[in-house]
Amino acid sequence: MKKQFQWFQRSWKKIVTAAVFLIAFCAALWWANTGWPGYTVTPTTGIEYETARVLEVLEDNTQVDDAIEGFRRGSTQLRLELLTGRYQGDEVVLTNYYSALYNVDVREGDRVIVRIDTVGVNEYQVSIYNYDRTALLFAFVAIFAAALVLIGGMQGLRAFLGLAFTFVSVVFLVVPLTLRGLPSVPLTIALVAVTSIVSFYLLGGWQPKTVGAALGCLCGVCLAALFGAAASALVHITAYQMDEAEALMLTQSENGLRMRGLFLSGVLIAALGAVMDIAMSVASAMDEVKTKRPDMSMGELFRSGMRVGRDATGTMANTLVLAVAGSSFNMMVLIYSYRVSFTQLMNTDFVAVELIRSIAGSLGIIMAVPCVAAITAALLCHQKRGETPPPPARKKKKN
Numbered sequence: 001m002k003k004q005f006q007w008f009q010r011s012w013k014k015i016v017t018a019a020v021f022l023i024a025f026c027a028a029l030w031w032a033n034t035g036w037p038g039y040t041v042t043p044t045t046g047i048e049y050e051t052a053r054v055l056e057v058l059e060d061n062t063q064v065d066d067a068i069e070g071f072r073r074g075s076t077q078l079r080l081e082l083l084t085g086r087y088q089g090d091e092v093v094l095t096n097y098y099s100a101l102y103n104v105d106v107r108e109g110d111r112v113i114v115r116i117d118t119v120g121v122n123e124y125q126v127s128i129y130n131y132d133r134t135a136l137l138f139a140f141v142a143i144f145a146a147a148l149v150l151i152g153g154m155q156g157l158r159a160f161l162g163l164a165f166t167f168v169s170v171v172f173l174v175v176p177l178t179l180r181g182l183p184s185v186p187l188t189i190a191l192v193a194v195t196s197i198v199s200f201y202l203l204g205g206w207q208p209k210t211v212g213a214a215l216g217c218l219c220g221v222c223l224a225a226l227f228g229a230a231a232s233a234l235v236h237i238t239a240y241q242m243d244e245a246e247a248l249m250l251t252q253s254e255n256g257l258r259m260r261g262l263f264l265s266g267v268l269i270a271a272l273g274a275v276m277d278i279a280m281s282v283a284s285a286m287d288e289v290k291t292k293r294p295d296m297s298m299g300e301l302f303r304s305g306m307r308v309g310r311d312a313t314g315t316m317a318n319t320l321v322l323a324v325a326g327s328s329f330n331m332m333v334l335i336y337s338y339r340v341s342f343t344q345l346m347n348t349d350f351v352a353v354e355l356i357r358s359i360a361g362s363l364g365i366i367m368a369v370p371c372v373a374a375i376t377a378a379l380l381c382h383q384k385r386g387e388t389p390p391p392p393a394r395k396k397k398k399n
Contacts, residue, residue: 014206029168032176041118048116050085051132052092054078054106062098072098072105080114080126087116087124096128104128155203162199169195170269181256184265185225192221192272199276204284212376213276213283219375220275220368221268228267228360237356239263241349263353271361274320275368282309282369283376290380301377309369320361328354 041048055078062074075097082090096104106112111132118124148156174191178184196217200210232238239245239262248259285308286301296304325332331350345351 029172032173032180036176044118044120046118048085048118049113049129050087050116051083052080052112052114052126053083054108054110054112055081055091056108058093065100071100071103073100074098076106078106078128080112082114082116082126083111085116092126094126094128104130106131158202159199162195162202165198165202166195166272174265178262178265179251179255179257181258183258184261185229185268188265188268189218189222189225192268193218195272196276196279200280203280207287208379209280209283209287209376212286212372212379213279215375216283216368216372217272217275217279219371220279220364220366221272223367224271224275224360224364225264225268227363228264228356231356231360232263235352235356237263237349237352242353267357267360268364270324270357271320271364274316274361275364278309278312278316278365279368279372281312282372286373286376286380296381298377298381301380302373305373305377306369309373313366313369316365320365321358324354324358324361 040046057076058079059077062072062076064070065073075095077093077095079091079093082088082092096106098105104112106128113129113132115127115129116124117127145160148160150156152159169191174184174187177187193214196214200214200217204210239248239259242263245259248257248262251257252259282305286305289304290296290301328350335345335348335350340348
């Protein structure tokens with residue numbers, strides 16, 4: 001009991017700070033996600049998506065079409081049982097159509113997601129929407145978390161908690177606040193600051209290397225934001241040139257969405273992971289060097305951090321550029337198939353968007369290195385350390 005009391009005396013400030021932060025974060029989540037008009041479902045109208053199980057394939061009128069790489073075309077007649085929703089337990093018979101783009105191929109016992117269109121009291125129409133992937137997707141996340149904890153131990157668990165915090169912040173805080181009309185770029189920069197601090201604190205506590213990594217990460221992302229803003233203004237690229245622009249414009253009548261900053265916010269969020277990676281790599285290496293060589297000056301430590309950063313920037317920049325290229329691979333194949341001219345290609349909105357996104361993110365990685373090196377060197381050289389024990393005396397060799 002005495003040890004527990006002593007631990008509480010030493011840690012009460014951290015506990016109070018963490019509690020205040022969690023309360024404020026939960027309050028922000030609650031405010032951001034309340035007050036939205038919901039979709040109205042009445043006894044006579046409404047569209048709902050529920051889970052169903054295939055009880056029986058009554059008819060199979062499909063055939064393999066080699067023109068679409070062996071996919072099936074035609075239709076099947078299915079008997080389904082609705083497993084969720086207000087019509088739970090009902091059995092329905094429907095026709096499932098197959099095409100090149102819509103090909104939900106199911107068998108007896110499979111679970112699917114169905115769309116239910118209510119047209120009157122206990123009158124509704126059911127159609128196949130998609131496979132039920134929910135359980136599998138959660139299983140993939142569980143496998144990832146288990147691998148992270150198995151390989152990384154407690155550090156892996158802390159890393160997963162940081163990832164979960166970042167995901168919740170983006171999806172349930174930044175997105176709804178952007179839809180409320182708040183400017184997305186300041187929101188994203190605030191997200192970068194908060195998630196960097198939380199993630200690095202979970203990984204290493206409050207120490208010079210984590211503080212340096214967090215501040216350097218914020219500096220790198222802010223510099224990437226400045227370049228992205230300048231570049232998009234010079235080449236006249238905004239969210240209005242992106243594929244989702246038309247659909248987003250339709251939602252503006254229902255909320256105060258500001259579209260101009262969405263493109264830049266996407267750039268910053270995409271770059272955040274790689275910038276955090278290199279920031280922690282540089283700061284951790286500098287902390288290790290300082291531990292082994294306590295007598296190193298700030299300049300020497302800074303140069304060591306820069307050498308580590310230079311080796312890492314190439315692979316990190318490749319990671320970001322290849323991630324963007326991979327997400328746009330289908331579009332690149334389509335453009336190449338049209339044999340467009342160089343002039344036409346370089347002046348399409350798609351190329352400009354992806355090029356600015358890649359370069360801005362890569363610049364964030366590159367500029368984070370000197371920022372992290374400078375801040376971490378200053379913090380490590382000015383921290384209050386305990387007296388370093390003298391090195392053990394060497395025994396003189398007897399002649």
